[in-house]
Amino acid sequence: MAVCARLCGVGPSRGCRRRQPRGGPAEAAAADSEPDTDPEEERIEAGAAAAAGAPGGRGAGPQSAARCSLLELPPELLVEIFASLPGTDLPSLARVCTRFRRILHTDTIWRRRCREVLHRYRHILGLWQPDIGPYGGLLNVVVDGLFIIGWMYLPPHDPHVDDPMRFKPLFRVHLMERKSATVECMYGHRGPHNGHIQIVKKDEFSTKCNQTDHHRMSGGRQEEFRTWLREEWGRTLEDIFHEHMQELILMKFIYTSQYDNCLTYRRIYLPPSHPDDLIRPxxxxxxxxxxxxxxxxxxxxxxxxxxxxxxxxxxxxxxxxxxxxxxxxxxxxxxxxxxxxxxxxxxxxxxxxxxxxxxxxxxSGLEDGGAGGRQSPREPQQGPAPxxxxxxxxxxxxxxxxxxxxxxxxxxxxxxxxxxxxxxxxxxxxxxxxxxxxxxxxxxxxxxxxxxxxxxxxxxxxxxxxxxxxxxxxxxxxxxxxxxFRNAEAPSPQAFEEMLKNIQSLTS
Incomplete structure (x- = not known):
């Protein structure tokens, strides 16, 4: 609950002072990191605490209790209240004020809803590698506002290696109903459409689009291919026809055919860090x-x-x-x-x-000598190294x-x-x-x-x-x-090593 208290303290009780625009995962992470420095919020929480426990305080009589606002409740109580409401009520709550929206943008409520309502999807948060032939990829599944969203991260346009990563949504899960969830495929240029997620096991799941016609463009394959070149390579077909044509056709074929059918993802972890590492892994x-x-x-x-x-x-x-x-x-x-x-x-x-x-x-010679070997490893020679x-x-x-x-x-x-x-x-x-x-x-x-x-x-x-x-x-x-990236830490060094072996074995 300390996380919620840190993230939710914004704005006076009169309501929202500004609207927060929706954005991608970077914007969501930035919003979560804003500090709690609002003195008015501290005053409200102090008043709520006094009303709850101080003899003779404002909360002592029924008349003062009637004047108590929902906004004056401590953040941890608001989290408990919001977590018990139907999902269809939460969008309206998010529009009340910045404080409510901030609470609904934290993971606390949605993790609980994943356990209680979306228990089938509780394992999909984190980093994943899609099985797209030799091409692989990087998928980051996060809680983003009122959705669980799978963002595909793509390298910058060649050769600008220092540019930031690009990302686009591949699927999202609506956390809107009390006992059911809606999965939508975001691939293609015709907007969200019906999809399906199957949890194969804890560290593996698959997605399937149920309306692949939404992936098609009115201009046919040629228009799709040209659009893909502009988005993924930042160049036109004429620019790279002689240089990469055969490889690009193969990549596009595999890319679209996999998404038109069923795609499997396998969990990956970020490497653990140690103080003596040369640089941060x-x-x-x-x-x-x-x-x-x-x-x-x-x-x-x-x-x-x-x-x-x-x-x-x-x-x-x-x-x-x-x-x-x-x-x-x-x-x-x-x-x-x-x-x-x-x-x-x-x-x-x-x-x-x-x-x-x-x-x-x-x-090798020392090992061949066995336990009775007379030699021992030589110390490196001293002196300046050439x-x-x-x-x-x-x-x-x-x-x-x-x-x-x-x-x-x-x-x-x-x-x-x-x-x-x-x-x-x-x-x-x-x-x-x-x-x-x-x-x-x-x-x-x-x-x-x-x-x-x-x-x-x-x-x-x-x-x-x-x-x-x-x-x-x-x-x-x-x-x-x-x-x-959140939810991407390996539970142990052994788990990270096992993950490396698993993803390498898929292509060996």
Missing amino acids: GLFKGTYGSHGLEIVMLSFHGKRARGTKITGDPNIPAGQQTVEIDLRHRIQLPDVESLRNFSELSRLVLDVRERLRQEQQQE PGAELPAEKVGEAGGAEAAGAQPGQGQPFVLPVGVSSRSEDYPRTCRMCFYGTGLIAGHGFTSPERTPGVFILFDEDRFGFIWLELKSFSLYSRVQAT
Whole structure:
């Protein structure tokens, strides 16, 4: 109830001072975060408390009780009252004043209604990945005013990786009736229409549209395709005909055919955070060559970091581990002029790979020796590390910021892409904090012949990192997804690891 008391204290008892416009999930989250600083509300609550318990106070006699307003009740009592009313009365209450609307925009009442009225839908709040072939996706199911809404989050238009995410509603559940609920499909351009949600199990559900004719446009498939290109790619058909035509037709076919029938969603969790993580883990938008922008989850696992695809493409599908970073082996980049030479960068990275291979052979030999083996792991040699040398594991957490990259305190290390390395955007940071050896997953169309190839992980700042794919001579830039997601925390580290295995197994 403390949450309700914080969120609901707005406006004097005379009524609403302003109307709050409806918006998307970002606006709803912003509204929920406004502080309770209204002195008039504090006065009302103090008066209500005095009336309830003070001898001889205004509440002592029947005459004063008759003058008591519903607006003077404590927020926790209003929550109890509103939660017991039929859903059809709640829209009218939301129009009475800002205070009532604020109460009805919190999760408290709707969580209870999900338990009592919409018990079938109580498990669908949170983050989900749709099963759309190799493409995946990111669905955020939230309580939004008088609805439960499923928002599909989409990357920005290529190649503007720093732009905010786009989102659009796919379905909504009306919380309007006492003993029943209405599910509506929001896909298409003809407005909400009848849909269905089936809870398969706790961490899986499916949606189905019962009026797929609402997905069709009057101009036929050609108009639908052109509209989709403008909305999803921000470009016209003529702009990209020669570049991506075959891939786009396949993507559009899968996209529309899945939504015309039945689509399954599987729960995903945000990665847990630890104090010794290199940066805060989470979701990032990244460039992927001709495939445009995709969503990747960065998570930390001891001395390694992993980038798992939430959205994918025909080569590397969603759910696969696209990059892996070895935090035990830091790469010291050369000066800018030397860095422009791709051969120099390649030499540094391949030297680290060879050193890793030798270490693995040594460890394998020690294991083959069994319990009676006479050898023991050698300590790393002391002394200054040459360019490309590894950073001891125990020093990784200490080597933060510019100091770890060999720059002066408070400065970053200059960075430039080597000549010949392609990038979707030239607007990448020109300084970095540190670099590590990593591997990137590459494959042919249809995820054929997948293999891990060496590369360089470049940490620019808390919200951006990059990866140079050595074999492809390609650079990917990643920018943090700044949206706030509720009900997305893993119940335990084990549950998060199990989730990663599950989504990867779907495309293996």
